[in-house]
Amino acid sequence: MLYIRRFGDDVDTFWRQLAEVHQIDYVQDLKPHGRQLFQWVEEEDRFERVESPTFLEGEVAELEARTAALDELAKTGQRGLEDVARMVSERRKGSVG
Numbered sequence: 001m002l003y004i005r006r007f008g009d010d011v012d013t014f015w016r017q018l019a020e021v022h023q024i025d026y027v028q029d030l031k032p033h034g035r036q037l038f039q040w041v042e043e044e045d046r047f048e049r050v051e052s053p054t055f056l057e058g059e060v061a062e063l064e065a066r067t068a069a070l071d072e073l074a075k076t077g078q079r080g081l082e083d084v085a086r087m088v089s090e091r092r093k094g095s096v097g
Contacts, residue, residue: 001032023053
């Protein structure tokens with residue numbers, strides 16, 4: 001589950017930022033129960049791990065590589081959908097063969 005914060009008051013200043021990432025462990029009585037995995041540290045414009053995921057597919061090394069790639073995008077100001085899509089496409093091309 002992703003929590004997104006909204007900033008700005010009008011079309012010229014409006015922007016959004018992913019603020020938290022949560023893992024849903026189970027649903028009981030139509031309510032999700034889980035844990036917070038990551039949070040955005042606004043003052044430093046970075047993410048920090050709160051807790052490790054317990055059931056993501058993939059090797060730990062691959063997850064860490066994905067995290068590093070996303071971190072590099074953020075550090076270089078590449079935060080748009082197109083930027084992330086390009087990074088994913090490049091990673092997929094690099095893993096083929």
